[in-house]
Amino acid sequence: MTPLLSRDATRRAGVALALGLFCLVGALAVLNFRALRESADWIAHTQDALAYLAEVGDAATDLESRFQEYMLAPTGERRTALEDVLATVPPLLGELAVLLEDSAAQMARLETLRERIMERETTMEAAVALRWEAGIEEALAVAGGGVGVAQRQAIQEALRELRRAERAILAERSERAAGNARNTLVITAAALLAGLGVLMLVYTFLAREIRQRRGVQQELEEARAALERRVDERTRELQAANAQLREESRERLNAEQAALNSEGRFRAFMDNSYVLAYMKDEEGRYVYVNNLWENYFGKTEAEWRGRNDAEIWGGDTHAALTNNDRIVLEENAPRQFYESAPTADGTVLYGLSMKFPVTGPSGERYLGGISMDITSRMEAEQAIRRSEERFNLATRAANEVIYEWRVGPNTVWWSDGVKRLFGYEHDGGFHPASVWLDRIHPEDRDAIIRGMDEAMARGDTVWTGEYRFARADGGYVRIVDRGMILYEDGPEGPKADRMVGAMLDVTSLKETQEALEALNAELEQRVEDRTEQLEQANRELEAFAYSVSHDLRAPLRAIDGFSRATLEDYGGSLPEEGRDFLRRICRAANEMGTLIDDLLDLSRIGRRPLRGGTVRLGEIARRVQAKLTQEAPDREVEWIIADPPPVTGDPGLLQVALYNLFANAWKFTGKNEAATIQFGYKDDPAAGVVYFVSDNGAGFDRRFADKLFGPFQRLHSRDEFPGTGVGLATVQRVIHRHGGSIWAEGAPGEGAAFYFTLALPQENGDDAEDHTIGGRQSR
Secondary structure, three states: OOOOHHHHHHHHHHHHHHHHHHHHHHHHHHHHHHHHHHHHHHHHHHHHHHHHHHHHHHHHHHHHHHHHHHHHOOOOHHHHHHHHHHHHHHHHHHHHHHHOOOOOOHHHHHHHHHHHHHHHHHHHHHHHHHHHHHHHOOOOOHHHHHHHHHHHHHHHHHHHHHHHHHHHHHHHHHHHHHHHHHHHHHHHHHHHHHHHHHHHHHHHHHHHHHHHHHHHHHHHHHHHHHHHHHHHHHHHHHHHHHHHHHHHHHHHHHHHHHHHHHHHHHHHHHHHHOOOEEEEOOOOEEEOOOHHHHHHHHOOHHHHHOOOOEEEEEEHHHHHHHHHHHHHHHOOEEEEEEEEEEEEOOOOOEEEEEEEEEEOOOOOOOEEEEEEEEEOOOOOHHHHHHHHHHHHHHHHHHHHEEEEEEOOEEEEEEEHHHHHOOOOOOOOOOEEEEEHHOOOOOHHHHHHHHHHHHHHHHOOOOOEEEEEEEEEOOOOEEEEEEEEEEEEEEEOOEEEEEEEEEEEHHHHHHHHHHHHHHHHHHHHHHHHHHHHHHHHHHHHHHHHHHHHHHHHHHHHHHHHHHHHHHHHHHHHOOOOOHHHHHHHHHHHHHHHHHHHHHHHHHHHHHHOOEEEEEEEOOHHHHHHHHHHHHHHHOOOOEEEEOOOEEEEEOHHHHHHHHHHHHHHHHOOOOOOOOOEEEEEEEEOOHHHHHHEEEEOOOOOHHHHHHHHOOOOOOOOOOOOOOOOOOOHHHHHHHHHHOOOEEEEEEOOOOOEEEEEEEOOEEEEOOOOOOOOOOOOOOO
């Protein structure tokens, strides 16, 4: 036969029934306990009133005694004692009125007593006046005769009425308290039994939940271990890639050093060449001219160095030269120009100039130039051959093939570089242009021809193309071709006559670029994969943290609430050891709740996006000081707080970090009679601005400094210094999210100092945001 309810449903129904019974009995117990406590308070109240009535009676008796002593004294030395007694009566009546104000009848009787006492005091004042004016007999007759006796009896009668009524009220309240005590005892016994049953059920369910969570924790540990293994593998791959990049960097540095070493040889070569050679910096100032340049223009290299064309030439010459320099530097490629400039003897030098960008060993840019004098082309072919020889030497040094294409006859000439770079024999003459076009890769040929035709149709002076060019061994190289188109006037206007240019082999550069692009793509994909894995792990950890916080809070609140209720309601019937056990349960539940809150705070700090703002760390430090001082105003602590320049960061997170550091120092200086806590900053050449929070408290063993910033890592026991061990982990996460670093220094008994940096720019603004202080402390 199938049961009406499942086992889990039965358990839930039983727990619900037990909890309902427990709550009902507990509510009745609380109500009866409150009534019993209220009755006890009223009994004590009535007893206080009777005590004050006795004091008033004693004061009345003492008043009569002091009055008699004063009247019989030969002098007035007893007057002070009489006045002291008279001064005590009004305060006693005032206190008595406060105690009797709950009964209108008693207040009326108290008013009667006050009137009787005032009448007696009036009679005494009249007798005192007669004592020194008419003699002691007449004074005693006024105060001690029948009038005095009647007044004293009236006072005593009023006191007896008050006592009689108050004792009746006391008896009534005592009877009511006894009834409440009996009811409370019965209900308390029932509540204790119900509470024990509920506690057994809670214990059973908690044991089962703990076993389940241990299983989940084991699975998480295994997942974390697998994740760490994947991280290690990825780290090794990145280290190998970095090693390769470092090796390539060393090779480039060696090449640059070799270039520097060859500078002397270059200078010696250029000073003995037959071309005008020079070099300028990016601002157009000459940094080098060769000897031929000096001879042509009549100035030494020292006179040229540091001066630009505007200072040397001026006019149209300066404008043309400067414009050609600008084109070369902007295009970052060699260019050829026809230029002219006046020489030292007043003649004009016409030259074919090859200008090219040069990169120095430290990355600085220069403009190099080689000019051939073509002024006297018809004077001597020997001079032309020498110029061509110098030109070929320069082109070989530039690792390029210089060519000239004559458009009309459609012939082409190459420099000697065609053999060195492409492997073709070269006789120095012109050949049909087909020997160039046929060696362009078939897929690139049409686009190159179309590009040159369009450039000449537009009247462009410069054409640039990039294509694949066949080598003599059948392979292809990548070429960047840049040519200057020269025009001549014709009947129908300017017509392209020839193009002079340079072919630069960029195969290795392209291969390197493609390899780097492939490597970057692979690295980016790996980073994306790794990021996705980390994000998935973070989502799983976040879900686990939420589950732990949500599922554990309810049992913790139940444990704490039932323990406190048991301690309050049945603490008197439990032995001291039992009460101590309940108090420990409460403390453990509270500590567990605090630990859960700290873990959630630590998790949120890693997830929440940074909010930029201007932050004044000095103002935050002072707010933290005020808060901590308010919590323990009796402590004597010397605060030293500096005002560093404002920084840019997340104001809320930086406030959390400072609060935890200050609270940490506050806690570990708690046993110092003369505690000192300091916040300051200093400039470090390597790290920039370094901020610190130091104290002269308990300190720590520097051998274990690496454990300070790990969650739950503690260097002191909880009994010595309380805390959850999460505060400094929170600080480290905040600092790392701001691109900074944090470290600690200290020694046992000599205090501790925490240093941190923020990799953010400082600001000079005056508007700093104000934020609520938060966070928890722990070390």
